[in-house]
Amino acid sequence: MKRILFLCTLFFSFITFSQRNVADTIIGTPYVGVQYTAVFPRGDLADRYGFLNQIGAFAGYKTAKNWIYGLDGNFIFGNRINDNSFLDNFITAGGTITAASGAPATVLLLSRGFYGNVTVGKIIPVLSPNPNSGLMFKFGIGYIYHKIRIETQEDFVPQFEEEYKKGYDRLTIGLSTSQFVGYSFMANRGVYNFYAGFYFNQGFTRNQRDLFWDQPEIPVSKDIRLDLQFGLRAGWLIPIYKRQPKEFYFN
Numbered sequence: 001m002k003r004i005l006f007l008c009t010l011f012f013s014f015i016t017f018s019q020r021n022v023a024d025t026i027i028g029t030p031y032v033g034v035q036y037t038a039v040f041p042r043g044d045l046a047d048r049y050g051f052l053n054q055i056g057a058f059a060g061y062k063t064a065k066n067w068i069y070g071l072d073g074n075f076i077f078g079n080r081i082n083d084n085s086f087l088d089n090f091i092t093a094g095g096t097i098t099a100a101s102g103a104p105a106t107v108l109l110l111s112r113g114f115y116g117n118v119t120v121g122k123i124i125p126v127l128s129p130n131p132n133s134g135l136m137f138k139f140g141i142g143y144i145y146h147k148i149r150i151e152t153q154e155d156f157v158p159q160f161e162e163e164y165k166k167g168y169d170r171l172t173i174g175l176s177t178s179q180f181v182g183y184s185f186m187a188n189r190g191v192y193n194f195y196a197g198f199y200f201n202q203g204f205t206r207n208q209r210d211l212f213w214d215q216p217e218i219p220v221s222k223d224i225r226l227d228l229q230f231g232l233r234a235g236w237l238i239p240i241y242k243r244q245p246k247e248f249y250f251n
Helices: 002-014 044-048 085-090 162-167
Strands: 029-043 052-062 067-078 108-124 134-151 172-185 194-207 225-239
Touching: 029 044, 029 067, 029 194, 044 134, 044 225, 052 108, 052 225, 067 134, 108 172, 134 194, 172 225
Parallel strands: none
Antiparallel strands: 029 052, 029 225, 052 067, 067 108, 108 134, 134 172, 172 194, 194 225
16 A cells, blocks of 8 residues: 555656647657556466466656657566476375474465566557557567465475475576557546557576476476467556746736
8 A cells, every 4th residue: 555655646746737739749758657467378488377467667758759768667476377286296185285283284376477678669640639649569678587486374384485495486587578569548638648458578588496396307498488478458657747837928
């Protein structure tokens, strides 16, 4: 809640409600914003995870020629793990995992990750109410990592604590490229500035662990993985306009 209030404070400190000539002129302006992406993994990524979410923030600049340059960072999370075979050796005949106390433990498997991009894009004013809105195309290149997060809640399960869990988390890191095709809307007045469309990401990654402790006899592959993502993305734009000078009239 504190983070939400902080973001709201930033929002109202950035926005000025002076009239802008958005309706008639392509304006250059810095902007910040937030975005959400519903992601469907494909390629090697789909072997490990199911549906994923992304929540991110971005900052950049839209030029007076409708080019967009920026940076974005996105937190990846989900609760669908397709490859949980490393638990097989710890599951009892009753279908539970035993904690150090001897009682059944609650073990949660979650997908976690992050990626950051440098992006460049272009707005083409088609089907738009003003020359600052229209079809938007963006391309990005950056860094991505993801892993399986193992949580034991209130239980103490020695094999999944501290350094031991690193032998099971499948940490993966590499370069990524991304594309976005959608529609960007900048209101003539007010704060209703947003974009939405289709998002694609290609990760060229490697496993970072030298040993999977559930498969000690099998060498960990260091080959390049192709981690693919596609989905739907929506973002809220916050232009940071300079205050317009006040007009003074002299008799």
